Each structure stands twice: as C-alpha cells, then as structure tokens.
Amino acid sequence: MRALFVQHDHVSPLGGVGERFAHHGIEIDTFQVVSEASFRSPDVAVTFPDLAEYDVVVPLGAPWGAWEDERIGSWLLPEIEWLRAAHEGGMPVFGICFGGQLLARALGGSVAPAPSSEIGWHTVWSDENDIVGEGPWFQFHYDRWSVPPGAREIARNPAASQAFIIGRSLAVQFHPELDPEGLVGWLDEGGVRQVRAAGLDPEVMLAQTRAYEPTARARTAALVDAFLGPVSGLLPPGA
Numbered sequence: 001m002r003a004l005f006v007q008h009d010h011v012s013p014l015g016g017v018g019e020r021f022a023h024h025g026i027e028i029d030t031f032q033v034v035s036e037a038s039f040r041s042p043d044v045a046v047t048f049p050d051l052a053e054y055d056v057v058v059p060l061g062a063p064w065g066a067w068e069d070e071r072i073g074s075w076l077l078p079e080i081e082w083l084r085a086a087h088e089g090g091m092p093v094f095g096i097c098f099g100g101q102l103l104a105r106a107l108g109g110s111v112a113p114a115p116s117s118e119i120g121w122h123t124v125w126s127d128e129n130d131i132v133g134e135g136p137w138f139q140f141h142y143d144r145w146s147v148p149p150g151a152r153e154i155a156r157n158p159a160a161s162q163a164f165i166i167g168r169s170l171a172v173q174f175h176p177e178l179d180p181e182g183l184v185g186w187l188d189e190g191g192v193r194q195v196r197a198a199g200l201d202p203e204v205m206l207a208q209t210r211a212y213e214p215t216a217r218a219r220t221a222a223l224v225d226a227f228l229g230p231v232s233g234l235l236p237p238g239a
Contacts, residue, residue, distance in 0.1 A: 001234065002027045004054045006079075008062035008098060010036040011185040015177035016217045017058065017096070020224035024235060029054070033075060039063075039189070043073030048082045056092045056234060059083065059099030061175060063190070065143045066101035066111040080106045092168040092232035100163075100171030101145050107166055109148035114160055117142045119198045120205055121212065124162040124174070126155040131226040132163045133219050137174035138209065140186065140194075144173070168232045176220040180210045 003026050005014055010032065014021075021028055031049055034042045042064060051057070059079070064072055084106040087093050095103035101111040121136040132155045144160035147153045155163035155172075162173045187195070187202050195202040209216075228235045 001025070001055045002029060002053065003056045003058060004049060005030045006057065006059040006099065007032045008060060008064075009034050009039055009042075011182070011189050012060045012062070013177060013179070013182035013185065014060075015179045015182050016220035017094075017177040017224055019217075020221045021058075021228075023221075024228060024239065026056075026228075033079070042071070044075065046075035046078065048075075048079060051082070051086050051089065051091060054091070056094065056232065057083070057086050058094045058096065059102055060177065061097035061099065061140070064098070065113065066098050066105060066145075067113070067143060087167060087169050090168070092170075092227075092234060094169070094227050094232075095171040096177060097141055097173060097175055100173055101143060103166075103169060103171045104145035104148050104151075104164075107148035107151065109146045109151070111143055111145045113142060114144040116159070117194075117198055118159040119195060120200055121208060122157060122159070122174070124155045124157045126163070128154045131165075131170075131231065132172065132223060135174070135219065136212070136216075137162075137172075137176065137219070138178040138183075138216070139174050140178075140191075141173060145171075165231055170227050170231050172223075176216075176223050178209070179213060179217070180206065183209050 118139040123135045126132045147164050151164040151166035153164045192202045
C-alpha cells in the first residue's frame with residue numbers, strides 16, 4: 001500500500017502521522033508543492049502526481065489560506081480539482097488543516113477567514129471519541145471551513161468546525177502531526193512573530209509541546225488508526 005503526503009512548503013513535517021502510517025507497513029512518498037526559495041511567492045507551476053500510483057492521499061498544512069486563489073495562484077484550484085478526483089474515484093483523503101480546508105472546498109463547502117486565530121493547544125468537542133479524541137490538539141490557523149454537503153461533522157469547538165467525515169475521507173482542522181521539531185521549524189519561519197502577535201509566548205508554547213509530546217503522539221496514533229481502519233477501510237479491524 002502506498003500513501004502520498006502532500007507537503008505544501010518546506011516546513012511541513014509528517015511527524016507522528018507519518019510514523020503511524022509507516023508502523024502499519026504503508027509505503028510513504030512525499031510531494032512538495034512550494035520550494036523554500038518560493039516560500040514568500042507561492043505562485044509556482046505545479047504538476048501533481050498521478051493518483052493511480054497511490055492508495056491514499058494526505059494533504060498537509062500550509063501558511064496560506066485555502067481561500068487565497070489570487071495569492072497562491074496557479075496550483076490552488078488544480079489541487080482542489082485533484083483532491084476532488086481522488087475522493088470521487090474512491091481514494092481516501094486525510095486532510096490536515098489547510099489540507100482539510102482544501103477537501104472542504106473540493107466537495108462543495110467553503111473556506112473563509114475566521115473571526116480570530118486559533119494558535120496553540122486546544123481541546124475539541126468530539127461526537128466520536130473513538131475517531132477524534134478531545135485532545136488537546138495543536139492548532140495554527142486563521143481560517144475555517146463550512147462543512148461540505150453530505151459530510152458528517154464529528155468535532156468542533158467555539159472557534160471552528162474541527163473534523164468531518166465524508167465517504168472514506170476525513171478532514172481535521174488541527175495538526176496531529178505537530179511535534180517539537182516541527183514547531184521549531186514553524187517558529188523559525190515566521191511563527192515567532194505570529195505567536196507573539198496573538199499575545200502568546202513562543203518559548204512557553206515550545207516547552208508545552210515538548211511536555212505534551214508522549215500523550216499527543218498516542219492520540220495521533222489512535223486518530224491515524226481510526227482513519228486507516230473504520231473511516232477508510234484501508235486496514236482490517238484490529239490491524
């Protein structure tokens with residue numbers, strides 16, 4: 001079985017999500033959309049991989065908004081169409097943050113700026129704790145989706161919808177892949193300024209992330225197992 005992880009920039013680690021896919025013997029390929037050199041000018045030419053070579057697609061987060069068609073430019077709408085084709089062709093999609101927002105757009109929902117940002121560790125209210133636990137989960141977003149028609153929202157909090165299932169696909173607004181090393185990469189690439197602008201302390205956030213790592217990794221493993229098992233059917237029960 002082969003999974004394609006779509007890294008939209010050079011600081012999109014696979015973290016515990018990738019580790020859990022690998023734990024189940026799934027071969028992982030990565031595809032980086034925007035290079036480090038183009039990080040501040042993301043309108044680049046992109047040809048997305050052939051879906052026929054994969055069994056599951058995992059689009060990860062990004063520092064841009066999934067509604068910013070003009071800023072992102074040439075690849076945003078093609079990726080949305082590509083994800084729609086994957087889902088409608090029966091391929092499971094596990095969308096994370098920006099990737100979940102793209103899936104929402106692809107399937108008839110919408111994405112827009114939220115009234116306020118959501119940054120740091122937050123709990124969610126989950127209807128299905130066996131799929132999405134209440135957390136806390138790490139958040140770093142300024143936007144939110146409307147749940148697409150036919151989807152089942154399974155988690156939310158006062159800031160935004162947090163997870164939905166549609167067919168064999170799952171979208172989450174939070175970052176289950178985030179670990180201390182990944183957060184350092186985000187902070188080094190402009191995140192310190194964003195965290196401080198939100199009235200938060202980046203050093204405390206990093207220390208908190210390090211303290212939470214063991215339990216957060218376990219929650220992530222359970223989430224991935226639920227996606228690969230009951231949601232997508234890629235793995236048999238109890239695998």
